[in-house]
Amino acid sequence: MNARVFVNLKPGxxxxxxxxxxxxxxxxxxxxVQSLRLGKVIDLKLEDRPDAEExxxxxxxxxxxxxxxxxxxxxxxx
Amino acid sequence: MNARVFVNLKPGxxxxxxxxxxxxxxxxxxxxVQSLRLGKVIDLKLEDRPDAEExxxxxxxxxxxxxxxxxxxxxxxx
Numbered sequence: 079m080n081a082r083v084f085v086n087l088k089p090g091x092x093x094x095x096x097x098x099x100x101x102x103x104x105x106x107x108x109x110x111v112q113s114l115r116l117g118k119v120i121d122l123k124l125e126d127r128p129d130a131e132e133x134x135x136x137x138x139x140x141x142x143x144x145x146x147x148x149x150x151x152x153x154x155x156x
Numbered sequence: 157m158n159a160r161v162f163v164n165l166k167p168g169x170x171x172x173x174x175x176x177x178x179x180x181x182x183x184x185x186x187x188x189v190q191s192l193r194l195g196k197v198i199d200l201k202l203e204d205r206p207d208a209e210e211x212x213x214x215x216x217x218x219x220x221x222x223x224x225x226x227x228x229x230x231x232x233x234x
Contacts, residue, residue, distance in 0.1 A: 084197060099198070099219070099220070102219055103215055103219060106215075106218060106219065108211060108214075108215055109203075110202045110203040110205055110208070110211070111200055111201075111202060111215075112201040112202060112203060113200070113201040114198060114199070114200050114201070115198070115199040116196065116197075116198055117196070117197040117198075117199065118194065118195070118196060118197065119162060119194075119195040119196065119197045120177070120192060120193070120194055120195075121192070121193040121195065122189055122191070122192050123189075123190040123191040123192070124188045124189055124190060125187075125188040125190060127188055130188070133186060133188070136186075137181055137184075137186055137189075140184060141177070141180055141181060141184065142177070
């Protein structure tokens with residue numbers, strides 16, 4: 079089975095990398111960019127298990143996301 | 157309008173960061189992980205423009221993705 083995990087900074091956490099990208103786009107003339115957020119996406123291929131979702135959540139909590147400053151969202155595919 | 161850009165390494169490009177994450181998961185007992193890819197996701201809020209998609213493509217080509225080693229995919233929302 080396939081799964082996808084999105085990891086994003088929580089609202090309110092400063093994101094200087096996103097500000098730099100936005101500034102770069104503005105200086106290149108892309109003034110229509112009003113806001114920009116950078117996140118990570120992790121695509122996993124997993125052995126089928128009945129408790130796959132629970133274990134994915136554990137992977138996020140323990141390694142994939144820093145839950146102090148990041149939130150995560152799990153999408154399970156086929 | 158909102159748009160989302162996915163940036164991934166092209167197939168065949170070495171991804172040591174993904175290997176490190178996969179190794180970490182294995183050493184924590186998550187042996188069901190068969191493969192893992194790391195990507196970036198960029199969420200943008202844009203002023204409405206008729207040529208928005210074309211300009212997003214230009215942003216990707218010029219700044220958001222390194223097209224030598226990365227591919228990108230644009231999703232336009234509402």
